[in-house]
Amino acid sequence: MFENLQSQPADKILALMQMYKDDPRETKVDLGVGVYKDATGLTPVMRAVKAAEQQIWQAQDTKVYTGLAGDPAFADAMIALVLGDAVPRATVAAAATPGGTGAVRQAFEMVRMAKPDARVFVSDPTWPNHLSILKYLDIEVVPYRYFDDETRGVDFDGMMADLKTAHAGDVILLHGCCHNPTGANLNASQWDDVIKVLQDTGATPMIDIAYQGFGDGLDADAAATRKLVASVPECLIAASCSKNFGIYRERTGLLMAVAADPAAHALNQATLAFLNRQNFSFPPDHGARIVTTILNDDALRADWMAELEEVRGAMLGLRTQLAGELQRLSGSDRFGFLGQHRGMFSRLGTSPEKVEELRVKHGIYMVGDSRMNIAGLNTDSVPILAAAIIDVGI
Numbered sequence: 001m002f003e004n005l006q007s008q009p010a011d012k013i014l015a016l017m018q019m020y021k022d023d024p025r026e027t028k029v030d031l032g033v034g035v036y037k038d039a040t041g042l043t044p045v046m047r048a049v050k051a052a053e054q055q056i057w058q059a060q061d062t063k064v065y066t067g068l069a070g071d072p073a074f075a076d077a078m079i080a081l082v083l084g085d086a087v088p089r090a091t092v093a094a095a096a097t098p099g100g101t102g103a104v105r106q107a108f109e110m111v112r113m114a115k116p117d118a119r120v121f122v123s124d125p126t127w128p129n130h131l132s133i134l135k136y137l138d139i140e141v142v143p144y145r146y147f148d149d150e151t152r153g154v155d156f157d158g159m160m161a162d163l164k165t166a167h168a169g170d171v172i173l174l175h176g177c178c179h180n181p182t183g184a185n186l187n188a189s190q191w192d193d194v195i196k197v198l199q200d201t202g203a204t205p206m207i208d209i210a211y212q213g214f215g216d217g218l219d220a221d222a223a224a225t226r227k228l229v230a231s232v233p234e235c236l237i238a239a240s241c242s243k244n245f246g247i248y249r250e251r252t253g254l255l256m257a258v259a260a261d262p263a264a265h266a267l268n269q270a271t272l273a274f275l276n277r278q279n280f281s282f283p284p285d286h287g288a289r290i291v292t293t294i295l296n297d298d299a300l301r302a303d304w305m306a307e308l309e310e311v312r313g314a315m316l317g318l319r320t321q322l323a324g325e326l327q328r329l330s331g332s333d334r335f336g337f338l339g340q341h342r343g344m345f346s347r348l349g350t351s352p353e354k355v356e357e358l359r360v361k362h363g364i365y366m367v368g369d370s371r372m373n374i375a376g377l378n379t380d381s382v383p384i385l386a387a388a389i390i391d392v393g394i
């Protein structure tokens with residue numbers, strides 16, 4: 001029977017990871033997959049994570065199943081981290097998932113269960129796996145304008161015009177902060193306008209927040225999400241702990257569904273548990289337990305926040321250095337956007353041919369749409385990248 005299978009298109013980000021591994025050049029630079037690396041190229045286990053793991057190892061006396069929606073303490077801690085006190089806790093249904101991707105997948109499945117013909121509006125561009133999962137689930141996708149190729153900022157007029165065509169029963173997918181793949185983000189007043197469109201159209205927002213703490217800080221990065229959930233009757237939020245806790249392989253995420261009233265809340269919670277049961281039964285616990293331990297312990301939490309700030313500061317420093325170096329080499333301000341973008345990524349805004357040239361000639365690996373993982377750089381490789389960008393004529 002399996003001869004009937006059709007080969008699937010390779011995931012561009014994961015294919016690039018493999019190409020980088022296979023490149024023997026010692027000078028190669030990996031700006032591909034969204035994984036934080038320190039100045040030595042290591043993706044470290046965060047100090048608080050190590051300490052929490054030690055505590056768990058000592059205290060844990062069973063590995064028996066938790067709940068279908070995961071440990072409620074994890075949901076409580078994460079809801080507080082992401083949503084603060086924007087909405088009453090009693091309106092938020094939540095389920096632990098295998099990573100942020102698991103939360104995104106369960107959210108789309110929930111949408112399809114609720115309304116099989118729902119359309120999902122996605123930014124153009126968005127994280128490629130959003131599109132891949134939506135296609136797999138046979139959910140209609142409506143792209144909305146987002147990135148302005150000229151300014152490398154947000155095409156806000158285009159975005160608003162496209163979002164206004166949504167209606168009740170549609171879902172509008174938004175990146176809570178640190179837009180992936182562009183690094184271009186809405187400002188506070190633009191978020192207000194988006195909220196107004198959501199209220200006017202009655203469309204349901206879904207927020208993917210995978211980089212909280214990587215942009216302007218933990219609370220600043222969640223501010224738009226908090227304001228939005230407080231302003232609309234219902235909302236889905238997919239949160240990832242992979243990046244801000246550095247626990248990528250532990251697959252730790254949370255899907256939240258904010259409801260308008262208690263009856264809807266109970267149905268949401270039951271649906272999330274049902275979806276977990278269908279897809280993987282009980283969600284993984286180890287990463288969730290690490291996160292809960294850190295967030296509920298004052299000392300560990302403070303140390304985690306301090307290290308996250310170090311990570312954020314390092315990425316901002318690299319942005320500033322790269323923008324400065326490119327200004328010096330090009331004699332123009334046309335790369336100033338790199339200093340304004342936030343989060344792990346920036347879209348350089350060049351052609352796939354130039355991206356290919358950077359790879360072949362200079363061993364610089366970025367995704368074909370010219371998305372660069374800024375954390376793949378260090379102070380030594382920034383001048384190399386800047387020189388290569390100028391050399392290939394970007």
Ligand code: LMR
Nearest residue numbers: 013032033034035127180
């Ligand atoms: C990325 O965008 O590179 C990350 O979210 C990792 C992934 O799974 O694609």
